[in-house]
Amino acid sequence: xxxxxxxxxxxxxxxxxxxxxxxxxxxxxxxxxxxxxxxxxxxxxxxxxxxxxxxxxxxxxxxxxxxxxxxxxxxxxxxxxxxxxxxxxxxxxxxxxxxxxxxxxxxxxxxxxxxx
Amino acid sequence: xxxxxxxxxxxxxxxxxxxxxxxxxxxxxxxxxxxxxxxxxxxxxxxxxxxxxxxxxxxxxxxxxxxxxxxxxxxxxxxxxxxxxxxxxxxxxxxxxxxxxxxxxxxxxxxxxx
Numbered sequence: 001x002x003x004x005x006x007x008x009x010x011x012x013x014x015x016x017x018x019x020x021x022x023x024x025x026x027x028x029x030x031x032x033x034x035x036x037x038x039x040x041x042x043x044x045x046x047x048x049x050x051x052x053x054x055x056x057x058x059x060x061x062x063x064x065x066x067x068x069x070x071x072x073x074x075x076x077x078x079x080x081x082x083x084x085x086x087x088x089x090x091x092x093x094x095x096x097x098x099x100x101x102x103x104x105x106x107x108x109x110x111x112x113x114x115x116x
Numbered sequence: 117x118x119x120x121x122x123x124x125x126x127x128x129x130x131x132x133x134x135x136x137x138x139x140x141x142x143x144x145x146x147x148x149x150x151x152x153x154x155x156x157x158x159x160x161x162x163x164x165x166x167x168x169x170x171x172x173x174x175x176x177x178x179x180x181x182x183x184x185x186x187x188x189x190x191x192x193x194x195x196x197x198x199x200x201x202x203x204x205x206x207x208x209x210x211x212x213x214x215x216x217x218x219x220x221x222x223x224x225x226x227x228x229x230x
Contacts, residue, residue, distance in 0.1 A: 035218070044221055044224070045206060045208070045219075046221070047219065050218060101172040102172075102210050102219055103172045103174075104161065105161070107158075
């Protein structure tokens with residue numbers, strides 16, 4: 001079965017500093033994709049970054065980067081230069097090719113609070 | 117370009133009633149999927165529709181159903197509501213040929229069952 005584990009229920013970071021949100025995953029499928037989403041208090045899920053299991057390089061999208069360590073089955077999100085607007089819930093998610101279509105398995109999430 | 121639109125945004129029902137939630141995907145998107153979000157269970161996949169056909173289904177009872185219309189708009193229905201159905205219901209749409217799983221979500225419909 002596919003599983004995502006986010007062990008940090010909540011995190012604090014000082015504005016302008018970098019922060020790492022942890023994510024580990026479990027799957028027996030050799031082909032999979034890993035995602036991070038941001039959910040502000042409004043409820044909308046905002047796509048941040050994607051990493052494919054066969055991608056050779058770590059994904060980067062602006063201030064977001066994904067530290068992908070395949071052997072350790074981890075896909076940590078790094079946010080550089082934190083801003084007050086980064087305060088939100090962050091979810092790690094996974095899709096495997098075992099099932100066709102757009103089904104994601106989500107972790108429990110990490111609440112990030114950016115302090116000024 | 118308009119995003120994913122969900123209606124209604126908030127609603128209150130009583131046990132035993134039924135509810136229908138609507139989702140209008142981004143123009144051109146043919147895949148629509150639904151997720152339930154609760155504090156206890158987190159985000160759970162309900163089902164996905166593509167070209168009016170259900171192609172994936174999560175582990176929910178038959179009280180939860182959905183459909184997709186020819187214009188890709190989707191509805192989900194929950195019959196015989198229970199207190200545990202109180203949740204944020206999120207709809208997501210996707211182009212078939214984008215990176216698999218890149219979903220664009222709406223703001224959700226928050227259902228409260230009394």
